[in-house]
Amino acid sequence: MTMTVWDRPEPPTPPVPLDRERIVAAAVALADEGGLEAVSLRKVAARLGAGPMRLYGYIATKEELLDLMLDEVQAEILPEEQSGDWRAALGTLAHRTRQATLRHLWLADLLGGRPTLGPNGLAVTEARLASLHGLADIDTVMRAVETVSAYCTGAIRREVANLRAERATGLSKRDWQRAHGPHVTRMLATGRFPALAEAVHDGSDVDAEASFTTGLDWVLDAVAAKIAPPPG
Template sequence: MPGGHGAGTAGVDPQQLWLNPRPSGRGRKPSFSREAITAAAVALADAEGLEAVTMRRVASEVGAGVMSLYSYAPEKETLLELMVDHVSGELPAPARTGDWRTDLKAIGHLQRDLMLRHTWLPAALATRRTPGPHSLAFLEHALAALRPTRLDGSAKLEVFSLLTGFVASHVGYEIRQAAAADAPGRAAAEARYLAAVAADGHHPELAEALSAPGRPPAPEALFTRFLDRLVDGLDTG
């Protein structure tokens, strides 16, 4: 599940991260599990936002010492990757109609639903590196949906990346809008500011846009409209 931004420095070898079930028999038995830790972190992010996910907090939630987490994830960044893939496991297999555009739109809606259920996801995707198994399974479905297009391999991957990036960006926008509506003082201050700017005479277009607002469409309708435009515009090669 690529898409997003943020440079970053080192990271962890994905091969070692995602595909080993801990083969050893020697040594002390693990008291916790990657699953449990990841689930706790996800629950925390769902309930209190991504900034509540600190190593200390996750550890206490799971009943471990802080440093114990580092046996399961070598860096916090890794934990975030695990979280993303964890929730990606909630993605159902997309329906297949005969039409790849329809299928791709459905995929976009599934991604949006997931992001609305885990509102930290758009932000978390911004730094993400390598897709885990659940993300790859979903990617597999997306590639299958794109099969009729006859795009070449890298073009298919690019389309999926574009789609995911767009959805994350748009849902991030939706979430911020919704949050702004919940903080009426702040929203009012911003409205006052924009009105003041519009009234200064140097921003006639803005003034007109604000004075003829239309009523803001339902978020889902707006998303659907933009998604449809994006997908309908995709070239088949």
């Protein structure tokens, strides 16, 4: 039987205090500053003033470290109280996932992968499933949760990609639009892109939060249609 990092006991406390909690906090701080590429066991050890080999008594691989980091920030997703209304509960979890990711942009790179098995990750999954418990059969509940999660992952990753582009180029969204405006205007003037032209000229420009909220509402509308009892 495979023993996960959560099942494996920590070594005895050495003269210089070191534990998984301190290691994970240092790794999260490094990732917040420079992304996941800034995280390694060697760099974490250096931040803690410990030798790299010391860390291997607590964490065997970088993959285990990423699992622990992900579980650490998933605690930020869980609300203090669970709403009794399924729509409010799923909506709260979705918005808190977005907010946690905006605080830790590297989280976007880990969303949507294999199920997380840490206590906080399991609690988030439990909260999502529990919000719909008893309202439909389990397969419908699972597909509904997967659909909401897939929307959130895609929307959040798109927003984070734009934020990273702004930081990399130094151009805000409006600066980028102004810089590329002449090219877009010439392309639209060809008449080859009428639907895009209508969107550019007549569509409303909303911020990322409003866009996320609108899309989430539409997805939740679809879930509501699936769990609603058939007409009598």
